[in-house]
Amino acid sequence: MNFRVITKLYFKELKEILRTFGLIVSLIIFPAIIYPAMLYYTGQTTLAEKNKVDSATISVFVKGSELIPNLSDYIYPDDNIVFLKNGNYDKIDKDCKLIISLEKSTDLFKSGYSNIVANLEYDSTDKYSLKALDRFERILFDVNKESTYERFDEKNIPPEIMNFVSVNSKNIAPPKKITGELIGNIIPLFLIMFITSGAMQVAIDITAGEKDRKTIQTLLISPAKRIDIIISKLFVVITTALVSGFVNLCSMYLAIYLMPMSKFMIKGMKLDFQTFILGLLVIIPLVLLFSSVLTAIGVASKNQVEAGFYTMPIFFLDFIPFIALSTVEIASLTNLDFFIPVYNTALAIKLLLMSSFTWQQIFITIFSNLIYSVFFVFLCVKLFSNEDIVFSGVGDSLFVYIKKIFMKN
Amino acid sequence: MSNIVNENNVVISLENVSKVFYDLKKGPLTVLDNVSFSCKKGEIVGIVGPNGAGKTTLLRIISSLISPTSGIVKVNGLDNSKYGEENKKNIGFLSSDTSIYERLTGKEFLLFFAELYGMEKDFALKRIDELSEILDFKKIENRVCKNLSTGEKQKISIARAMINDPNILILDEATNGLDILARKHILWLVKNAKEKGKTVLYSAHAMDEIEKLSDKIIFLFNGKLISNGSTEELKKQFNCDDLTQCFLNNIEQYEKK
Numbered sequence: 324m325n326f327r328v329i330t331k332l333y334f335k336e337l338k339e340i341l342r343t344f345g346l347i348v349s350l351i352i353f354p355a356i357i358y359p360a361m362l363y364y365t366g367q368t369t370l371a372e373k374n375k376v377d378s379a380t381i382s383v384f385v386k387g388s389e390l391i392p393n394l395s396d397y398i399y400p401d402d403n404i405v406f407l408k409n410g411n412y413d414k415i416d417k418d419c420k421l422i423i424s425l426e427k428s429t430d431l432f433k434s435g436y437s438n439i440v441a442n443l444e445y446d447s448t449d450k451y452s453l454k455a456l457d458r459f460e461r462i463l464f465d466v467n468k469e470s471t472y473e474r475f476d477e478k479n480i481p482p483e484i485m486n487f488v489s490v491n492s493k494n495i496a497p498p499k500k501i502t503g504e505l506i507g508n509i510i511p512l513f514l515i516m517f518i519t520s521g522a523m524q525v526a527i528d529i530t531a532g533e534k535d536r537k538t539i540q541t542l543l544i545s546p547a548k549r550i551d552i553i554i555s556k557l558f559v560v561i562t563t564a565l566v567s568g569f570v571n572l573c574s575m576y577l578a579i580y581l582m583p584m585s586k587f588m589i590k591g592m593k594l595d596f597q598t599f600i601l602g603l604l605v606i607i608p609l610v611l612l613f614s615s616v617l618t619a620i621g622v623a624s625k626n627q628v629e630a631g632f633y634t635m636p637i638f639f640l641d642f643i644p645f646i647a648l649s650t651v652e653i654a655s656l657t658n659l660d661f662f663i664p665v666y667n668t669a670l671a672i673k674l675l676l677m678s679s680f681t682w683q684q685i686f687i688t689i690f691s692n693l694i695y696s697v698f699f700v701f702l703c704v705k706l707f708s709n710e711d712i713v714f715s716g717v718g719d720s721l722f723v724y725i726k727k728i729f730m731k732n
Numbered sequence: 733m734s735n736i737v738n739e740n741n742v743v744i745s746l747e748n749v750s751k752v753f754y755d756l757k758k759g760p761l762t763v764l765d766n767v768s769f770s771c772k773k774g775e776i777v778g779i780v781g782p783n784g785a786g787k788t789t790l791l792r793i794i795s796s797l798i799s800p801t802s803g804i805v806k807v808n809g810l811d812n813s814k815y816g817e818e819n820k821k822n823i824g825f826l827s828s829d830t831s832i833y834e835r836l837t838g839k840e841f842l843l844f845f846a847e848l849y850g851m852e853k854d855f856a857l858k859r860i861d862e863l864s865e866i867l868d869f870k871k872i873e874n875r876v877c878k879n880l881s882t883g884e885k886q887k888i889s890i891a892r893a894m895i896n897d898p899n900i901l902i903l904d905e906a907t908n909g910l911d912i913l914a915r916k917h918i919l920w921l922v923k924n925a926k927e928k929g930k931t932v933l934y935s936a937h938a939m940d941e942i943e944k945l946s947d948k949i950i951f952l953f954n955g956k957l958i959s960n961g962s963t964e965e966l967k968k969q970f971n972c973d974d975l976t977q978c979f980l981n982n983i984e985q986y987e988k989k
Binding site for chain 1: 753795797798799817818820821823825827829830831832833834835836840844845847848849850876892
């Protein structure tokens with residue numbers, strides 16, 4: 324390998340990318356401006372909507388209110404609940420968000436006591452109706468508690484007798500672990516998604532794109548060795564994937580920072596130096612893996628359209644580990660889980676954020692991804708050295724290869 | 733090795749070169765079949781043949797872009813199979829498939845290639861200046877290539893093929909699809925190369941161009957070299973005044989065999 328030639332090729336490719344408006348828009352402008360703006364807008368809108376529902380006065384209709392004459396005494400001022408007194412409401416609409424039907428029950432008839440059944444009708448698709456249900460259940464809980472205490476009191480029985488077990492639960496998870504659990508499912512998903520999208524566009528542009536633009540032959544007639552050409556292209560893909568990941572993470576952090584409701588997340592997101600370095604060590608082999616896979620696909624494709632067909636499923640495959648990640652039980656993880664590409668990195672980042680990792684898990688993640696990357700780098704070099712693939716694509720060559728095997732037999 | 737070049741003045745030699753591609757439907761496809769010929773220093777060799785005759789494959793093999801299935805190709809006495817990269821330094825290649833990097837300026841594009849050929853930056857810039865004067869693209873050299881006209885792009889392409897001052901020029905249907913003005917630059921390139929004693933391999937569909945420029949003409953048909961000689965020799969051999977008719981007569985004779 325000639326590093327002087329690799330450097331020349333690398334800077335040429337970078338210069339071209341920096342002059343491609345579409346790539347700059349998708350790699351820098353969208354993540355730096357559009358995504359945070361969208362996140363901020365969505366956050367603010369959600370917050371405003373939540374505040375609106377919380378502060379709204381909600382009307383509810385109670386049938387048989389005479390069964391609990393002092394029901395209105397249980398309403399706190401900030402409950403913002405109003406009982407509809409006139410009319411007869413039988414459905415949830417803009418005027419009535421909850422219908423409560425109180426009926427006498429005969430269950431305790433023999434004991435000389437009476438009790439009441441409350442039937443609550445609500446609309447789960449209406450935020451105000453759900454809010455009314457939430458508030459009214461709290462009211463009924465208080466009614467229930469006070470009435471029960473009164474009955475026990477009448478019989479001179481201490482009310483505490485009701486609780487055979489008194490539960491005192493205490494969350495001992497450190498704040499970092501709690502936040503890590505919360506954001507550990509989101510951060511790896513976004514990070515890997517942005518790294519893939521950054522690497523994908525550039526990998527296609529500088530490999531299959533060269534075939535479309537008919538510049539591949541111009542480059543190949545120069546005395547630069549093919550291995551130097553493909554290695555320089557790989558470095559360019561790695562650089563843009565890292566930049567894309569970094570810019571996107573920064574913009575996401577900024578967007579979350581700007582959202583008032585996410586302030587609690589920022590506290591937990593403060594990374595210590597060790598977590599940062601380990602995170603970087605875990606991510607770099609994955610970037611290398613994605614870059615080499617996508618570059619190999621670009622080289623193997625006949626043109627950019629074909630490359631697009633091949634890379635799109637790779638992009639969607641990224642999401643599969645996250646379905647598993649959100650349901651995974653940390654305690655049941657085995658070392659084998661850390662050999663599964665992409666999933667291992669997502670897991671490792673989550674564990675790093677929760678400070679629950681073992682050194683073995685981190686080592687397996689880094690090492691296995693490096694091994695997979697080496698395989699794909701080797702594949703890139705082999706594909707780029709194959710004249711049929713460089714001038715056309717792997718599709719035909721693969722069929723021809725299979726046909727040749729059968730012809731020999 | 734270089735003594736062989738000096739003694740015989742042979743710059744390019746091909747011995748029994750064959751190339752087989754594999755087609756999905758047709759199976760093995762022999763695109764070049766035992767082709768042997770040589771080109772001497774300062775010679776302009778025109779390659780004539782219909783589409784699919786193997787002209788592009790032949791020129792790509794000589795330029796070390798692809799390798800032959802069998803046979804030996806030597807450039808300046810050095811075997812392409814061992815010294816392919818070294819041989820590329822002595823070849824300037826131009827075809828309708830060698831486009832320029834449209835996101836770079838003409839100067840950046842040429843400097844990039846000059847540096848790939850191992851030229852120092854200062855020396856490369858002087859060479860670009862020299863070429864821009866000869867080919868008259870000084871005014872446009874700092875413009876991004878995508879904004880250039882076809883003729884201007886062609887000038888930059890020619891300068892790229894000449895940047896390393898190669899002793900061999902290979903032009904594969906380089907005038908295809910070009911207008912009269914852009915074609916003029918290519919014809920100038922060939923004449924200029926001849927004046928400087930360079931060897932030129934030239935393939936085109938325009939028989940008048942080939943006839944006017946070539947010292948030697950090679951007729952290729954179905955991957956085989958069916959005739960080889962100067963324009964006068966071919967005209968005499970096939971008893972006609974027109975090169976196109978010579979080629980058609982040659983095919984007829986070949987098919988009768």
